[in-house]
Amino acid sequence: MASVFYHSILVKSEDIDNMNHVNNVVYLRYAQEVAEAHWFAKGTEEIRKRFLWVVLRHEIDYLTPAALGHEIQGKTWVDDPEGPKIVxxxxxxxxxLNKVSARIKTTWCLLDANSLRPKRIEGEMIDFFK
Known part of the structure; x- marks a missing residue:
């Protein structure tokens, strides 16, 4: 269904833990950063005012540790939505290092910004992810 979006990240000193590599919690921050970059790159101000997203679930596979100064290329795409949810x-x-550092799947729920109630993903939101 979806197109792929890319976002670059440079590993900074505050991302490093006492084992001298990127802390596992930071990978979730990177995933959030990639998702937000996608939302702001493709979404209009109008659409961002009408809709909000909340996280329901994270799954992460840590594959290759990243270290200070490493360049990370974030790549994101979505699966087909199910009601108000999308992975x-x-x-x-x-x-x-020319290796994948982590793979993350996050289940998000679309909310109507005014009511804060779940909103079925359809129409313009489907178009957003194409």
């Missing part, structure tokens, strides 16, 4: 896939490719 966003994020792959964090470590350009420096």
């Amino acid at each position: 966003r896939n994020v792959e964090l490719f470590n350009v420096t």
Whole structure:
């Protein structure tokens, strides 16, 4: 269904833990950063005012540790929606090592910004992800 969106990230000193690699919690922040970059790159101000997203679930596979100064290429796409839910896939490719650092699947729920109630993903929101 969806097109692929890319977003670059540079590993900073605050991302590093006492084992001298990117802390596992930071990978979730990277996934959030990639998702937000996609939302702001493709979504109009009008659509961002009408809709909000909340996370229902994260699944993450840690594959290759990233370290200070590594360049990460975030890649994201979504699966077909189910009612108000959609699964966003994020792959964090470590350009420096030429290996995938992590794969994340996040289940998001679309909300109407005024009522804060779940909103079925249809019409313009389907078009957003194409």
